[in-house]
Amino acid sequence: MSGADNNDAPTNVMPARYDIGPGMNKFVGEGGRLINAKGERFMEKYNPTLKERAGLRFLAFAFCLEAQQGNAPLFMDMTHLTPEQIRRLKDVLPLAMKMFESVGLVANERFTQPVEWMPMATLGRPGLVVNRRFEATLQGLFACGEACSPQAVPTGLASAATSGATAGKSAAEFACSGASPSLDEEQVKQLREEAYKPLQRSYGIEPDQILLAIQEAVIPYNVLLLRHGERMRRALQAVEDIRDNQLPMLRAYDPHYLRIAHEVRNLALVAELHLRMALARTxxxxxxxxxxxxxxxxxxxxxxxxxxxxxxxxxxxxxxxxxxxxxxxxxxxxxxxxxxxxxxxxxxxxxxxxxxxx
Ligand SMILES: Cc1cc2nc3c(=O)[nH]c(=O)nc-3n(C[C@H](O)[C@H](O)[C@H](O)COP(=O)(O)OP(=O)(O)OC[C@H]3O[C@@H](n4cnc5c(N)ncnc54)[C@H](O)[C@@H]3O)c2cc1C
Incomplete structure (x- = not known):
């Protein structure tokens, strides 16, 4: 989390930062404690009863308040967890635990030091508007899981599975109905040319560079989580600049990079949508x-x-x-x-x- 600089931060902490994503509840469930740069367990102040179990949205807000008060960086302290708990975490979160081990944050079945954490945005996910058959407004397009707007599908495996089952059935029915969508050959040609353009450029901007520029515009906590119209408008200007001046120069060396180039284009669109919608909601x-x-x-x-x-x-x-x-x-x-x-x-x-x- 990029809060105010604070020289009182614990000294031997790795620079690695981790999103507080849905995986966080496993660490909290085992007794992980959130502490600020002064070593204070700050959730005691914001929710004395539930503390770290107060819920993601509440935690994200508490992180913002701590950062605004100059108490960042913020950490998850799991140094008190027992070897048995560490083994359990390795069972349920193998990738995260391997990552911690590879940088020395976990050794001999113990956490060696607090880990710096940052919150992620909660419940702000944009997605396709679909009806109860999970059909979008574009004929023949179906969506399920996190590709849909949260009004249609909340997060989680259960919703992904149930919406997927219905969307799949609806798509199959559509395919069998004989209502094949009409193709505009000229449009197909144009789209194909547009899709392959980054491969044909001998010079241009690499997708990684644009990805970083998008992240720098929208990820800061005081844009993504703690909002103000002025800051969001600045972020939107940066994203519009990327859209108008950088995306047309996207360059891909090979089909692998071409895929990344298209992902970056999509990310820029989602960032723009996200900011515009957030600005509209006064x-x-x-x-x-x-x-x-x-x-x-x-x-x-x-x-x-x-x-x-x-x-x-x-x-x-x-x-x-x-x-x-x-x-x-x-x-x-x-x-x-x-x-x-x-x-x-x-x-x-x-x-x-x-x-x-x-
Ligand atoms: C760390 C973490 C922990 C979680 N814990 C839980 C939990 O305990 N319980 C729970 O219910 N939910 C949990 N969730 C949420 C849950 O994982 C998601 O809600 C669910 O996986 C969404 O399913 P989905 O099919 O919509 O999307 P995804 O699972 O994201 O599937 C989308 C797939 O599409 C692929 N894809 C993307 N772009 C393309 C492309 N252009 N071409 C081809 N393929 C593409 C991706 O590689 C991916 O495989 C957790 C999420 C995270 C990140």
């Missing part, structure tokens, strides 16, 4: 904005949907169909409960409708 709900700290159930019980319009992104909103929900939500506008906590702890104040850091 409230704090799942993710928190400093310039719009209220959870706004008067105006924002809506989904933001992106469409392609003449090659550019167009956003629309759709009301959440609350009338079909068994529980009704009050149409009120309140300071988001996470900001309320930060206010109670004296970390922030709200002035003129915006967050001010105390």
């Amino acid at each position: 409230e704090s709900r799942v993710l928190l904005r400093e310039d719009f700290p209220y959870e706004d159930n008067e105006n924002w019980l809506k989904w933001v949907v992106a469409r392609q319009d003449n090659g550019r992104v167009k956003l629309i909103t759709r009301d959440v169909p609350l009338q079909s929900y068994p529980y009704q939500v009050e149409r009120t506008k309140n300071l988001n409960h996470m900001w309320q906590l930060a206010q109670k702890l004296g970390i922030v104040n709200v002035e003129k409708g915006e967050i001010q850091w105390a």
Whole structure:
């Protein structure tokens, strides 16, 4: 996590950083403790009851608060885990544990030192809008699992498997229906030429370089997790610059690089969509904005949907169909409960409708 520099960080910590992804719950389940650069177990302050078990979204916010207070970098301390627990972790998270062993963070069935961690964005995943047959608006296109928007498919193996089973059946029915989509040969030719262009360039920009530029624009915690319109607009400008000036120069040495070049192109599009949608949502709900700290159930019980319009992104909103929900939500506008906590702890104040850091 790229928080404020802090010279009090534990000295012998490896530079490796790890995302707090879904795998984190296994470490927390075994008793891993989150500590800040001063060695404080900071979750005791934010959630004295649940501490590290407070949930990913809560942890991500706590990480942001610690970083804003100059307490980064932040660490997962597992040095107290017993050899038996380490063996269990090796069973359930073999790859992560091998990685830790390869850099000396695990030796002789013990963690040798705290490991630096960073949070990942929670529940901000964009994806295709699909109907209950997992059919997209483009005829003949079906999606399942994490390729769908979270409204259709939440994360997790169970949802991936069940949506996959239904999407597969729907796709097979479509294939058997004889409704073959019509092909525009000219468009196919153009798309093919466009797809192979990076292979034909004798000079240009490598995909790795563009990937790094995208990451530098969108990954900082105060863009991805802790949001402000100004910072997001700057990030969007950087992504638009990549889109307009770097992507047209993508160069691939061979088909392997061509695949990476296309992934980078897709990542740039997802980064743009993500930022545009986040900017459009002028409230704090799942993710928190400093310039719009209220959870706004008067105006924002809506989904933001992106469409392609003449090659550019167009956003629309759709009301959440609350009338079909068994529980009704009050149409009120309140300071988001996470900001309320930060206010109670004296970390922030709200002035003129915006967050001010105390
Ligand atoms: C560390 C970690 C721990 C997790 N723990 C749990 C857990 O304990 N319980 C749980 O329920 N969920 C867990 N999850 C979430 C779960 O893994 C995902 O929700 C699930 O795997 C999503 O399935 P999917 O099929 O949608 O996508 P994926 O599993 O990501 O499958 C997509 C596949 O498509 C391939 N692919 C991508 N691009 C292309 C291309 N252009 N051409 C061909 N192939 C391509 C990829 O290589 C990949 O194999 C965890 C996730 C992570 C990262």
